[in-house]
Amino acid sequence: MAKASGSSTKLSKKAYDSKVSRVRQDLINLQIDLQESRTKIVLILAGVEGAGRGAALNTLMGWLDPRNVETIAVDEPSNEESERPFMWRYWRSLPSSGRIGIFVDSWYTQTLREETDSRKELNKLDDELHRIRHFERLLADSDTLVIKLWFHLSKDDQGQRLEQLRGDRSTAWRVTDHQVRAHKAYQRLSRTAEHILAETDRPGARWDTIESLEPKLRNLAFAQTLLRRFRAHHRRISKRNQSGPVKPSRIVALRPDGRQRLLELPLDHTLTSRAYENKREKWLGRLNRAIRQAHEAKRTVVFVFEGQDAAGKGGAIRRLTSAVDARNYRIIPVAKPTDEEKKHHYLWRFWRQLPRDGRVVIFDRSWYGRVLVERIEGFCYPHEWRRSFAEINDFEEQLHDHGSIVIKYWLQISKDVQLERFRSRETTPYKQHKINDEDWRNRKQWSAYETAVGDMLALTDTAHAPWSLIPANNKRYARLEVLRHAAKRISAALQE
C-alpha cells in the first residue's frame, strides 16, 4: 500500500534549494493545468504527532498559488453539525471544481484522536471506516483527486524531536500536551493507524507515507508526492477528455417490475368537496400533532415530492405545510443548480439544504432528477446515473441513521389529465408561468419517463426510505392521501 517517500539522510542547503526550485516550478504548472481542467482536489494530511504537518503545510502554501487553495480544519462539531448526519460537516467543506481543499483535520481525525485517550470499540471503528471508504469512493468516482498523506516518525525520532523542541526556549511552545500523551501511547496508536490505513487504502483513495524526520527532506517528499499524484491524474483526465460529450441514448428499463408497479396504479378516484374538507381538517390535525412530536423528539422529517409536470406537487405541498408552524419548515424548490452548485458533486446541493434536528424540509423535486431528467436528457454519462442509485440509497440511509424520517412521494397522473391541466394553464392568465416549451417537450418523452420512474421506484424503494405512490388524477384525493400517509408514517416512525 503506502509508498515511503523521502529518507533520513541530510541534505545540503544548496542541494535543497536547487531541488526546491525545480519542484516548485513543476508544482505550479500542474496546479494551473488541473485548475483549468476543473479538477477538485482533496488533500488529507494525517500522521503521527510531532511530524510537522503544520510546518510542511506552511511551506507548501508558499509553493502553490494560494488563490485556489483552502485549508480546512475541523474541530469539535458545532450544534449545527452534530444536529445533522455525521458527514454533513465534511460535505460542506469540500472544494469546488478547480480548487484544492487541504484537510488538516479530516474524517480521520476524530477516529484517530479518540484513540489517543481511550480505545474505541472495534465495531464502531469498523462502521466509521466503512463510511469513510464509501465517501472517498464517491469522491473518486466523481473525478475528485483524493490524496492522503501519512506523515511518519518512529517512536524514537518522535521522542527526540519533542525533546529538541522543548529544549530550546524559543520553540518549547510548539510542544503540546496532546503530543506528549500521543508519544506515550505510540505503539498502540501505531497499530490502530496501521489498521485504519490498511482498511482505507483503496483504488482512487490511496495512502502515501511521508518520512518526516528531517524537515527539508520531509518538505521535498511532500511536494514530490503531490507532484507525482497531480501528474498521474492529469494524464488520466487528458486521455478521458478525448472521449467526448454525453449522447442521449435510448431509455431501456433496468427493472421492468418498477414500471409495472406504476402502470398498475388505479388513478381515478371520486371525493366530494364536503367529504374532502371534513377529512382534511381531521388529518391536518393529526399531522400537526405528529410533526410537533417529531420536533420535540428532535427528529427531522425530510419530504421528497416527485411526479410528472402538472401532477399537483405544489398544491399537495401547500396543504401539507398548512399543518406545520411556518417557523418549522422549509420548502426547497429544486430547479437548475447555481454556478457554485455545478462545481460540486450532484448531491452537494442537497446536503447543503439539510436542516438541523427537529425541522421539516420539503424538496419539491429532488436528487432524483439525476435518474430522471439527467438520465433522459443525457445530462450525465450512463455510468454516472447508474451509479447514483446506490449513492442515493446511501445518502438516504445516512439521513435515516441520523434519526431523520424520509418520506418520498411519487404523484402519478394519466397522460390525458396532464394534457387537460397543461391547457388550463395556458388559458388561465395567472397560471401561464407554470407552463413552457420544456413541459411540452417532456410530455413527448412520456414513455421514457415511465421507464426511468419505474427503475427509480424499483431501485430506491428501501426499508429506510420507501416510496409512496399517490394517484393524482383527482387533486383532492391526492392531497388527502399525502396528509393521511404523512401523519401515519411520522407517528409510526416515532414509535419504532
Added chain:
Amino acid sequence: MAKASGSSTKLSKKAYDSKVSRVRQDLINLQIDLQESRTKIVLILAGVEGAGRGAALNTLMGWLDPRNVETIAVDEPSNEESERPFMWRYWRSLPSSGRIGIFVDSWYTQTLREETDSRKELNKLDDELHRIRHFERLLADSDTLVIKLWFHLSKDDQGQRLEQLRGDRSTAWRVTDHQVRAHKAYQRLSRTAEHILAETDRPGARWDTIESLEPKLRNLAFAQTLLRRFRAHHRRISKRNQSGPVKPSRIVALRPDGRQRLLELPLDHTLTSRAYENKREKWLGRLNRAIRQAHEAKRTVVFVFEGQDAAGKGGAIRRLTSAVDARNYRIIPVAKPTDEEKKHHYLWRFWRQLPRDGRVVIFDRSWYGRVLVERIEGFCYPHEWRRSFAEINDFEEQLHDHGSIVIKYWLQISKDVQLERFRSRETTPYKQHKINDEDWRNRKQWSAYETAVGDMLALTDTAHAPWSLIPANNKRYARLEVLRHAAKRISAALQE
C-alpha cells in the same frame, strides 16, 4: 407611517375569487419582471399573534412562482450563530439577486418575543433598533426591496379568534401557549410594537399594516400591498436603468492627509539575516502565546492584509501562520467573487467567511477592494464606494463589539522596489504565475492608488480597527514588524 390595507367587512366568495384571479396575474407578472431585473426582495412578516401570518404566507406561496422564493425562519441561535456577530445569522439568509426571501422570523422577532415575557431595558432595545435601522438602510441602499408587513388584530378580535379556534376540535391545535400569553399582555406588547414600528419606519424600509380580522380580506390586502410595493420598485429601477453604466472618473483625494501619511513613511530598513532569525523566533513565540490566550478567551482575531502588488503580503502571512496551530487559522485569499457572491451585497462574501469564536482568520486582500480597485477601475458608482467607508467602519465595529480583534496592515513599498520584484517574478520560473498584465496595468495607476489608499487610511482608521502601516521595501523587516505588532496588539486587546 403604516398605511392600513383591507377592512373588516365581509366579502362574498365570488367577489373574492374574481379579485384573487386579477391580483394573482399581476403579482406573477411583476414577480417575473423584478426577477429579470435581478432585484433582491426582503419581505418581513411580523404582527400580533393569531393574525394568521402562517396562513397568509401559505396562500401567497400558491400565488407566487415559488421557484425563486425562500422562507426563512430563525429560531434560537445555534452556537455557530451565537459565536459570531449578531447580524451574521441574517446576512447568511439574505436572498440573492432575482430572489425573494420571506422572513417569517426576522431581526424583529427576538426583540418582540422577549417582550412577551419580560420587559427589555430601554437602552438595550434602542441599541437593537439602531442596529436594525443601519442594516435595513444598507439593504435599501444596495437595491434590495425591503417590505415590512405588520399583521394587525385588535385585542378583542384576537381574543375572539383564539376562542373560535379553540372551540373547534379540528382547529384547537392551532392555538399555542405563546399566543395565550401574548393575548394577556396585548396592551403592553402593543405599546412596544408601536415604539419599534415608529423607530424603524424609515425611507427604503417602511412598515405597512395588514388588517387581519377576516382571512379572505387579509390575504387580499397582503397581496395588494405586495403588488403596490413591487410596482413602485419596478417603476423606480426602470427609470434608473436608463442612467447607464459606470464610467471610471479621475481619482480626486477626499482626504489628502491620508495620502500624506503614506508618503511620509520611511520605507528602507536594514536587518541582518542573523538578527532577523533571532528576533523572529522570539516574536513567533510571543505571538503564539498571545493567540493561544485569545483562543482560550474565545476571542477571534481578524487579520486584514492589504498592500501594493508584490508588497510581500503572502510571505508575511506565511511567517505569521507559522506561529499558529494549523487547525486554528484560515487564510482567505480574496480574488474575484463567485457567481453566488456577485448576486449579493459586496460585504456578504466577507460576512460569509467570518469564523466562530476563538479562531484566527486572515484576509489576503479584503473588503477594502471596494474603495481601492473598484473605485479606481470604476467597477461601482461613486456613490457606492463613497458610502462604503461608513459601511465598512460599521462592519468592523460589529466585529469589535462581538469581541473580535481586528488587525489591519497596509504593506507599503516604493515604486522602484515593485519594479525590481516584478522583474524577478518574470524571470524566476516558479514565480511567473504571480505576475500578469493586470499587475503591470495596476502599476500604471500608482498615483491613483496612492490617493485611494490615502483616503482609505484616513476614513477607516478607527479606534476599534486601526490601520498599521508596514514599511516593506525590506521583506525581513516587514515580516518581523507584522509579528511584533500582532503579538503586541493581541496581548493588549486581551488586557482591555
